[in-house]
Amino acid sequence: MGEIWDLTSSKLASILFIWAMVQKFCPYQIHDFIKKISNKLARLFDPYVEVRFFEYIGDFKKTNEAFSVIDHYLTSKSTNQSKKLQGEFVKNSLVLKTDEREEFHDEFEGIKVVWTLRKIVSQTKSVLFGPPKDKRYYILTFHGRNRDFVTKSYLNHVLEQGKNIGLSKRQKKLYTNCKAKWSRVIFEHPASLETIAMDPKNKKEIVDDLIRFSKSKDYYARIGKPWKRGYLLYGPPGTGKSSLVAAIANFLKYDIYDIELTNVKTNAELRKLLIGITSKSVVVIEDIDCSLDLTGQRKTNLENGKEKEEMNQVVASLHELKSEAATENQKISQVTLSGLLNFIDGIWSASTGERLIIFTTNYVERLDHALIRRGRMDMHIELFYCGFDGFKILAMNYLNLESHFLFETIRSLLEETNMTPADVAENLMPKVANEDVETSLERLIQALRSCKEEAEKKRRD
Numbered sequence: 001m002g003e004i005w006d007l008t009s010s011k012l013a014s015i016l017f018i019w020a021m022v023q024k025f026c027p028y029q030i031h032d033f034i035k036k037i038s039n040k041l042a043r044l045f046d047p048y049v050e051v052r053f054f055e056y057i058g059d060f061k062k063t064n065e066a067f068s069v070i071d072h073y074l075t076s077k078s079t080n081q082s083k084k085l086q087g088e089f090v091k092n093s094l095v096l097k098t099d100e101r102e103e104f105h106d107e108f109e110g111i112k113v114v115w116t117l118r119k120i121v122s123q124t125k126s127v128l129f130g131p132p133k134d135k136r137y138y139i140l141t142f143h144g145r146n147r148d149f150v151t152k153s154y155l156n157h158v159l160e161q162g163k164n165i166g167l168s169k170r171q172k173k174l175y176t177n178c179k180a181k182w183s184r185v186i187f188e189h190p191a192s193l194e195t196i197a198m199d200p201k202n203k204k205e206i207v208d209d210l211i212r213f214s215k216s217k218d219y220y221a222r223i224g225k226p227w228k229r230g231y232l233l234y235g236p237p238g239t240g241k242s243s244l245v246a247a248i249a250n251f252l253k254y255d256i257y258d259i260e261l262t263n264v265k266t267n268a269e270l271r272k273l274l275i276g277i278t279s280k281s282v283v284v285i286e287d288i289d290c291s292l293d294l295t296g297q298r299k300t301n302l303e304n305g306k307e308k309e310e311m312n313q314v315v316a317s318l319h320e321l322k323s324e325a326a327t328e329n330q331k332i333s334q335v336t337l338s339g340l341l342n343f344i345d346g347i348w349s350a351s352t353g354e355r356l357i358i359f360t361t362n363y364v365e366r367l368d369h370a371l372i373r374r375g376r377m378d379m380h381i382e383l384f385y386c387g388f389d390g391f392k393i394l395a396m397n398y399l400n401l402e403s404h405f406l407f408e409t410i411r412s413l414l415e416e417t418n419m420t421p422a423d424v425a426e427n428l429m430p431k432v433a434n435e436d437v438e439t440s441l442e443r444l445i446q447a448l449r450s451c452k453e454e455a456e457k458k459r460r461d
């Protein structure tokens with residue numbers, strides 16, 4: 001054994017000596033040539049390529065997004081394959097992950113790769129910053145002949161899939177502003193597009209538009225426009241505007257940024273807020289006509305639309321309450337219409353990622369045309385009083401009821417009177433435990449009849 005070792009070490013010493021001589025005395029072309037040959041030889045014996053994806057980049061300063069996206073992808077795929085798993089509680093639910101010692105073999109379009117999770121155990125212990133952080137990283141191993149395919153097609157596939165999985169697991173957040181600062185809470189509104197009572201044709205239009213928008217990254221890049229879309233939701237109070245905003249955010253799995261403009265003092269503060277908005281977000285300004293002094297138009301519209309105004313008297317008085325409170329705040333707020341328009345057109349043009357901006361109002365005719373012209377507010381969606389289609393959705397939501405002999409009476413009453421989905425829903429909601437559906441439907445019929453009588457009385461007066 002000792003002899004063999006002596007022999008090997010003397011040979012190794014000779015090779016090193018020759019290599020040192022070559023490096024010192026050979027012209028650099030020969031040096032390069034030898035280096036190339038030796039690299040080729042090395043590749044011949046070890047044809048595999050490794051790519052490492054560290055969890056943190058640069059001394060734990062920045063999380064590597066690629067790591068978490070790969071983690072989503074591998075967690076979803078590998079748990080069916082691995083024999084050794086780890087269990088973790090993530091956001092209140094149990095997640096099974098591949099054990100760190102396990103390898104995961106993946107195949108894409110006939111090309112095989114291997115993933116391994118490794119970690120470098122940290123030696124430093126910090127009292128101030130908690131337990132030492134190990135450096136975790138994924139190693140992707142593949143044959144060198146597939147280098148182009150893996151680095152382009154396969155990794156694109158992993159990143160795309162991983163992003164989608166991450167997005168579907170992500171907890172949505174609701175951001176609200178206090179002056180120029182955002183505060184956030186977990187957004188868990190139960191509204192969904194299925195449970196919103198509205199005309200099925202309009203709903204389908206919204207769903208199609210949202211799907212088209214969320215998949216149009218390349219399209220927007222090609223036409224040179226920022227990836228944003230504006231929705232204007234209008235209709236009387238209680239017709240589901242705020243519920244629709246929540247349903248849209250749930251559908252797209254976006255965060256909501258609910259801007260209270262009356263809390264923002266200046267355009268500069270507004271700009272600061274808006275710069276902090278991340279992509280995949282729905283930016284909402286509720287009751288936009290109360291939030292800004294959209295001068296000029298308001299007065300003329302009030303004068304011209306007198307008849308309409310009378311019909312909406314009840315609605316208006318409610319709205320006035322909102323307006324009065326807002327006007328108080330406006331006295332100290334100097335956010336201007338042009339400031340807001342600049343933000344819609346300007347700031348978003350400079351940022352990447354998809355954003356939806358939604359304005360809601362009870363009085364669309366009061367809004368300055370510049371604010372709602374197409375291109376700024378691309379979709380104008382009117383939410384109406386409850387129709388029979390809307391009622392059927394509410395009956396399903398609240399009573400789990402698809403049909404009933406009282407539905408025909410309700411249909412004709414809904415055609416003759418204006419009741420908001422909020423009021424219909426309130427009447428359908430059982431008032432005591434185990435209340436039967438007939439009692440709820442009768443209560444609604446009663447309410448519809450009184451509503452009809454009241455409207456007739458008003459018309460007579």
Ligand SMILES: Nc1ncnc2c1ncn2[C@@H]1O[C@H](COP(=O)(O)OP(=O)(O)OP(=O)(O)O)[C@@H](O)[C@H]1O
Nearest residue numbers: 195196197236237238239240241242243421422425
């Ligand atoms: N179209 C609808 N579909 C399902 N539920 C609805 C609908 N409209 C109203 N509701 C119910 O009524 C409640 C109030 O509705 P919502 O706050 O969405 O109305 P709004 O149009 O935003 O009213 P406002 O103009 O006063 O802000 C909701 O919590 C929801 O339960």
Ligand SMILES: [Mg+2]
Nearest residue numbers: 241242286360
């Ligand atoms: Mg609302």
